[in-house]
Amino acid sequence: xxxxxxxxxxxxxxxxxxxxxxxxxxxxxxxxxxxxxxxxxxxxxxxxxxxxxxxxxxxxxxxxxxxxxxxxxxxxxxxxxxxxxxxxxxxxxxxxxxxxxxxxxxxxxxxxxxxxxxxxxxxxxxxxxxxxxxxxxxxxxxxxxxxxxxxxxxxxxxxxxxxxxxxxxxxxxxxxxxxxxxxxxxxxxxxxxxxxxxxxxxxxxxxxxxxxxxxxxxxxxxxxxxxxxxxxxxxxxxxxxxxxxxxxxxxxxxxxxxxxxxxxxxx
Numbered sequence: 001x002x003x004x005x006x007x008x009x010x011x012x013x014x015x016x017x018x019x020x021x022x023x024x025x026x027x028x029x030x031x032x033x034x035x036x037x038x039x040x041x042x043x044x045x046x047x048x049x050x051x052x053x054x055x056x057x058x059x060x061x062x063x064x065x066x067x068x069x070x071x072x073x074x075x076x077x078x079x080x081x082x083x084x085x086x087x088x089x090x091x092x093x094x095x096x097x098x099x100x101x102x103x104x105x106x107x108x109x110x111x112x113x114x115x116x117x118x119x120x121x122x123x124x125x126x127x128x129x130x131x132x133x134x135x136x137x138x139x140x141x142x143x144x145x146x147x148x149x150x151x152x153x154x155x156x157x158x159x160x161x162x163x164x165x166x167x168x169x170x171x172x173x174x175x176x177x178x179x180x181x182x183x184x185x186x187x188x189x190x191x192x193x194x195x196x197x198x199x200x201x202x203x204x205x206x207x208x209x210x211x212x213x214x215x216x217x218x219x220x221x222x223x224x225x226x227x228x229x230x231x232x233x234x235x236x237x238x239x240x241x242x243x244x245x246x247x248x249x250x251x252x253x254x255x256x257x258x259x260x261x262x263x264x265x266x267x
Contacts, residue, residue, distance in 0.1 A: 005025045005203060005205075006028070006063060007028050008205065008207050011036050011048050014047045021060045025060065025215075027062070029064070030048050030051065031065045032045060032065060045076070048064055052064075063086060064081060064090065069102060078106055088110060089113070090138070091114050094128050096124050096128070097131040101133075112133045112134045114129070116137050116140060117143040117144050118143060125167045129170070129171035135174060136202070139161055142178065162199065176203045179207045180207075181207070183208050186213075189206075189215065190214035193218035197218055204219070221263055221264050226264045228244070228245065228257075229258075233254065233261065236257075
């Protein structure tokens, strides 16, 4: 199970790695793509290799976002990672299952998060989600809205978000919501995270340590919610349709209760 919050940190700012790892996020994504200027990418790649080689055992998982595989830089990133084995690799602008197959071949057993952030990615999302090694698909609203010429608001991209969640469920993998660019108000990130949860996303990515707590709080069920989910699962153990707290419990309700209990367990 992937962490409910993955925090980006620029690969060319190694002094920020420790803070990101201590932020409370279940995973960090050391970024070699958008957060790094073209001239700094070789340095950033070296920082990533050094971090992964020297990393102590930690509950926080280290992912790396490489550059697009349709570039020499992305291929160099991938080859470099094959020697150090991160906890996961994030593939930007995924547009076909074939490019994910290349990642899986060079990094066998390493979870792949495919970013769906282009028209080509949306069109190929089913093929991408069902490719071997893909553990999650993540929605990238900034790049997609720019390509579509649409607003970045939830309403404008609702259909595409829903498609990502639906496809992830069909493939039996996780769905992650993209980042919220507004850093000025903790309520905004909290509201976006709750919307993502209600839509069916399994987690959300962050771009600043201050966003981590609101995201984790949104995806962590409260004590009463967990207690009721336990009662439902325990009641269902006897088989058949039953009643818990005055409400009928059938298979969909049981499945929802199990998802709540899974979210209550730190990943």
